[in-house]
Amino acid sequence: MVTGRVGALWRRVRRKSPRQLAQRVVSRLADAVDLAERDFPLHEADIFDSTRAGHLARAARSAPTRIAWIVVPPGIGSGGHTTLFRLIRHAARAGISNTLFFYDRHNGDFQVNVERLRRGWPDLDCDVQPLPDRLDGFDAYVASAWPTVHALATRTEHTAARRVYFIQDYEPYFSPRGTLSTLAEDTYRFGFDNIALGPMVVRTLERELGVASHVVPFGQDALAYAHRDDGSPRAGVAFFAKTNNERRGYRLALLALREFQRRRPDVPVHVYGDTVRETGLRVVNHGYLTPGELDALYNAVVCGLVLSFTNISLIPAELAAAGAVPVMNEDAAARLVFDNPAAQWAAPTPTAIADVLERIVGASAAEQQARARAVAAWRGPSWEETAEAFLAHLGVPAESQR
DSSP, rough: OOOOOHHHHHHHHHHHOOHHHHHHHHHHHHHHOOOOOOOOSOOOGGGGGGGGGGGOBOOOOOSSSEEEEEEEEOOOHHHHHHHHHHHHHHHHHHEEEEEEEOOOTTOHHHHHHHHHHHHOOTTOOOOOOOOOOOOOOSSSSEEOOOHHHHHHHHHHHTSSOOOEEEEEEGGGGOOOTTTHHHHHHGGHHHHHGEESSHHHHHHHHHHHHHHOEEEOOBOOOTTTTTOOOOOOOOOEEEEEOOOOOOOGTTHHHHHHHHHHHHHTTTSSSSEEEOOOOTTOOOEEEEOOOOOHHHHHHHHHEEEEOOOOOSSSSSSHHHHTTTTTEEEEEEOHHHHHHOOOOOOOOOSHHHHHHHHHHHHHTTSSHHHHHHHHHHHHHOOBBBHHHHHHHHEEEEEEEEEGGO
């Protein structure tokens, strides 16, 4: 009989599954090598401070002909990058010279990052460079994610510059209250030209910090996604999986989908984005899809599950354009951005979400077709309107954008 400390260890081990044991080993190893330090998104030398914001030299406001755009290297399928790149493409059509700078805290392979960019966004035609230690020579500088705002402030601190903060979400919500959320919050006090994407972000900035911003509309892509009203039957639920993105409610979605499948095991669940392998959940994994492939999937399913606990994602409008009913977690602020009357909202609990999914897929074929037409009939602002409003705020004349 095994006794003592060895016995206690054996009893603890035998109660755990192989997956739990592997998770424990990885967690201990992560602690040993200080993985949290690796995940810190900034070089310490790039941390700026709002108490120094008054010393930033500012350039005169005039219509820009050269814009620097600062981003972290994108991953395939990134919605924030997709939105920013739409602005760059529109700026290029307006005759503006654009340079995209990668701020890579982790010192990755620059060429690999560029190849990923070209593969994920093949229609983005602009110069791409690593972010230099000192940045100058442009009429305007645009940053979006909060680490790039720190880097932009630090690396233009002694340059007369027009600094623009394209705020796509309230990013302090991305982390628990602490160092990261505080550093993110401070960026809104740097004195940049704050341009917010949609009313949800504007109201949150005002409520949380009393910070003003200029709003541009949250757009919709009605070109890549369109309803094929040909009478073809629809079947299944689509779900975009971001397994390590807490604000997109991945674990809550899994709980809801398990409950939904318990009730309706006959209905397929189509997952795109990250691969999902979860006990008790049967899915069809599609991986990351091109807009054309997504349009085909959206036109085939009855509805799509989209959860977001910060600003609304791009996906509800894309689903709706293709006739798939978006099912979202109830949020009054999100309704300000996406007011499609045929969309469906659920309380953010597994049972409430499963109830809505079950009701939608349980409708008759005729009812499903009618709902598809209704949800696709909604029209929000286009991304062209978003880009036009953004450049107009920078002083680019409307006639130059046509």
